[in-house]
Amino acid sequence: MENFEIARTLRELAVLLEIQGANPFRVRAYRNAVQTINGLTRSLASMLEAGEDLTALPDVGKNVASHIQELVETGKLQRIEEITSEFPRDLVTLVRLDGVGPKKARRLWDELGVATVDQLEAAVADGRVAGLDGFGQRSASKILDSIRELRSQTGRILRSQAEEILEPLLAHLREADGVERVEVAGSFRRRKETIGDLDILAQAETGAEEIIGHFVRYPGVERVTGAGDTKGSVVLRSGIAVDLRVLPRRSFGAALQYFTGSKEHNVSTRIIGVRRGLRLNEWGVFRIPEDADPEGLGKEEGERIGGETEEEMYAALDLPWIDPALRENRGEIEAAREGTLPELVTVGDIRGELHMHSTWSDGKLSIAEMVEACRARGCEYACITDHTPAVGVAGGLTPEDVHAQWEEVAALEPTLGDFQIFRGLEVDILRDGALDMTDEVLAELDFVIVSVHGFMDQDKVTMTDRVIRAIQNPNVDLLAHPTGRLLGRREPYAIDMDAVLLAAAEAGVAVEINCNPRRLDLSDVHALRARELGIPIALNTDAHSVRDLDFLRFGVDQARRAWLSADQILNARSATEFRRWLDRRSGVAA
DNA sequence: GCCGTTTTCGGCCCGACTGTTTTCAGTCG
Structure with a gap:
C-alpha cells in the first residue's frame, strides 16, 4: 500500500472518530500523523520491510505505527470496521459538504437516517432537514448549495491559472478606498503547484467594511458566501473560492504570517x-x-x-x-x-536551458529562433533536445536526422559569440527499457535525456525496471518528467520513485523538475528525496515555443519548496562547469 | 493518540463568521 493510500485511510479514520464523538485531541493526533506521512520522502512499506521503527517519526506513536503496519499487511483497518458497525462509512462524504461537520452529519443519520449525499438532498427537498433542531431553513438551503457545488467541483487549479485569476482581482482591490497594500497569502504564496482557494490580505486603517463591500461587488463573483467586519468570502465564476481579510498596518505582518500557513x-x-x-x-x-x-x-x-x-x-x-x-x-x-536554512535557488541563478524542442520534432520554432530566445533571456548555453521516432506524434529524429541537425547547429554556432549549443536528444524509453536510438549516436551526443511517452499503464514493477534499465545506459545524462503526471488530468504512472532515484544516484544521472505548470514533475517531495541523495536537479522548461521558456519560474518555485539551492541545480552551472559534468564518466575528473 | 528546556500525566493554537441560540455551538481555515 502506498503512502498516499495510508494517509487517506488514516484521514478517514480521523473523520469517523470525530463523528463518533471521540476526544478531539485524539482526532488531531491522527491528522498530525497524516501530515507526517504526506511529507515523507520514502515509502512506509519499504521502511517496514527494512525493519525500521516507525515511532521514530514525528507524531507517530505505537498506535499509529501498528495501524500503518496493519494497512501495509492487510490493506484494511479493523478499527474502521468497528466504527462503521455503529454508523455508515458514507457519513464521511457528508462532512465534505460546506456547512456540514461531524456533529451535524451524525445527527442527520441518527434522527433522519440520512447517510448519503443523495439521501441528504431528498431530506432537504421534503423539509425534514429544516425541521431538525438547530438546522433551520437557511442551513438547509446552504446544504443544497454545497451539494451542487460538490457535484460540479472543479477541484484545485494550477498555479499558472491562479495567476491569471488574481491579476484583475488584485487590480480591483487596489482601487478600493483606503487600501494601502494588497498581498496574496495561503498556498499561492507558499508557491504550491496547485491552489485550492485564494487568501488575500488588504491593509487599511479604517473602512474595512466598505472594502469588503467593494470586494464582493467584483464582477467575477458568482456568489457571496460570507461578509463580516473584517472578512469577506466569495466564489468566483471560475469556481475558485476567495477570502479577503482587511487589517491595519500594525497587524499586517502577523496576518501575512498567519494566513500564509501552512x-x-x-x-x-x-x-x-x-x-x-x-x-x-x-x-x-x-x-x-x-x-x-x-x-x-x-x-x-x-x-x-x-x-x-x-x-x-x-x-x-x-x-x-x-x-x-x-x-x-x-x-x-x-x-x-x-541557522541552517538553505539559500534557495532563484530564476536569476539559471544559466542554461537543457530541454527544448524545435521544428525538427514537435517544436513551433527553428533552432535559431529558440536559441535567440534563450540568449534574450540571459542564458549562456542551451541544449537542443528533440524527440526520437517512437514518440509518433512528435515527428522524431532518426539517426540520419540527428546528423543533419548537427550541420544546422554547426552553421549557426559561428554567429553566437560566447553562447554555446549542446547537441542533445530526448530519447524515448521504449516499452522494455531499451532506448529509441542507437548507442553509436548516443555516444556522440553531448547531452542525452531519456523519458517515458508511451505504455504508461504498465504495472509498477515493470515500469520501475523499465526506467531503471534506461538510466543505467552509460550514455544517459538526465531523466525527464519522471512520473509522467499531468496535474488535474493524469495521475503519475505506477512507479517506485525511491528505487528510481536510488538508481539515478548510483548511475550519476541527473533528474529533471519539468517546469511546465501542468507537469511540475518531480513533485516537491520527490525532489526533496533527490536532494537528500545528492542527485543533480535540472530545471527544464521543455519549451516547444518561446512563450514556454517563461515556465522557468514555476520550476524554480517547485525547487524552492524542495529546499534546493543553486549548487544543487545542474543548469545553474556555467557552460564550462556543465561541460565538465558531462565529462564525468570519462575518468579525467573526479 | 502523542509528547516532554513546566513532563510519563496532563496538557494539546486561535479567531471569524453564521445561524439559531437568547448566550453559544458548530464550522471553517
Whole structure:
C-alpha cells in the first residue's frame, strides 16, 4: 500500500472518530500523523520491510505505527470496521459538504437516517432537514448549495491559472478606498503547484467594511458566501473560492504570517510562542500577562511585541524570517533555529536551458529562433533536445536526422559569440527499457535525456525496471518528467520513485523538475528525496515555443519548496562547469 | 493518540463568521 493510500485511510479514520464523538485531541493526533506521512520522502512499506521503527517519526506513536503496519499487511483497518458497525462509512462524504461537520452529519443519520449525499438532498427537498433542531431553513438551503457545488467541483487549479485569476482581482482591490497594500497569502504564496482557494490580505486603517463591500461587488463573483467586519468570502465564476481579510498596518505582518500557513507550520510556531508566554494570532504577537486568565483575553490584549512585519513575528520566537516556500513543517523551524536554512535557488541563478524542442520534432520554432530566445533571456548555453521516432506524434529524429541537425547547429554556432549549443536528444524509453536510438549516436551526443511517452499503464514493477534499465545506459545524462503526471488530468504512472532515484544516484544521472505548470514533475517531495541523495536537479522548461521558456519560474518555485539551492541545480552551472559534468564518466575528473 | 528546556500525566493554537441560540455551538481555515 502506498503512502498516499495510508494517509487517506488514516484521514478517514480521523473523520469517523470525530463523528463518533471521540476526544478531539485524539482526532488531531491522527491528522498530525497524516501530515507526517504526506511529507515523507520514502515509502512506509519499504521502511517496514527494512525493519525500521516507525515511532521514530514525528507524531507517530505505537498506535499509529501498528495501524500503518496493519494497512501495509492487510490493506484494511479493523478499527474502521468497528466504527462503521455503529454508523455508515458514507457519513464521511457528508462532512465534505460546506456547512456540514461531524456533529451535524451524525445527527442527520441518527434522527433522519440520512447517510448519503443523495439521501441528504431528498431530506432537504421534503423539509425534514429544516425541521431538525438547530438546522433551520437557511442551513438547509446552504446544504443544497454545497451539494451542487460538490457535484460540479472543479477541484484545485494550477498555479499558472491562479495567476491569471488574481491579476484583475488584485487590480480591483487596489482601487478600493483606503487600501494601502494588497498581498496574496495561503498556498499561492507558499508557491504550491496547485491552489485550492485564494487568501488575500488588504491593509487599511479604517473602512474595512466598505472594502469588503467593494470586494464582493467584483464582477467575477458568482456568489457571496460570507461578509463580516473584517472578512469577506466569495466564489468566483471560475469556481475558485476567495477570502479577503482587511487589517491595519500594525497587524499586517502577523496576518501575512498567519494566513500564509501552512496550518501545520503555524501550529508549530504558536506552540513555541506559548512556551515563551507569547500569544500569536493574526493581529500580532503579545506577551500574556502572568496573572491573566488565558480564556478571558481579548484578541489584542497583553503587551504587543510585534505584528507589522513577518520578521517581527519570527523574531519574537528568536527565529530568522522563513521563506514561504519552506513553511510546511518539514523541519524548517528547526533549521531556522540552528541557522541552517538553505539559500534557495532563484530564476536569476539559471544559466542554461537543457530541454527544448524545435521544428525538427514537435517544436513551433527553428533552432535559431529558440536559441535567440534563450540568449534574450540571459542564458549562456542551451541544449537542443528533440524527440526520437517512437514518440509518433512528435515527428522524431532518426539517426540520419540527428546528423543533419548537427550541420544546422554547426552553421549557426559561428554567429553566437560566447553562447554555446549542446547537441542533445530526448530519447524515448521504449516499452522494455531499451532506448529509441542507437548507442553509436548516443555516444556522440553531448547531452542525452531519456523519458517515458508511451505504455504508461504498465504495472509498477515493470515500469520501475523499465526506467531503471534506461538510466543505467552509460550514455544517459538526465531523466525527464519522471512520473509522467499531468496535474488535474493524469495521475503519475505506477512507479517506485525511491528505487528510481536510488538508481539515478548510483548511475550519476541527473533528474529533471519539468517546469511546465501542468507537469511540475518531480513533485516537491520527490525532489526533496533527490536532494537528500545528492542527485543533480535540472530545471527544464521543455519549451516547444518561446512563450514556454517563461515556465522557468514555476520550476524554480517547485525547487524552492524542495529546499534546493543553486549548487544543487545542474543548469545553474556555467557552460564550462556543465561541460565538465558531462565529462564525468570519462575518468579525467573526479 | 502523542509528547516532554513546566513532563510519563496532563496538557494539546486561535479567531471569524453564521445561524439559531437568547448566550453559544458548530464550522471553517
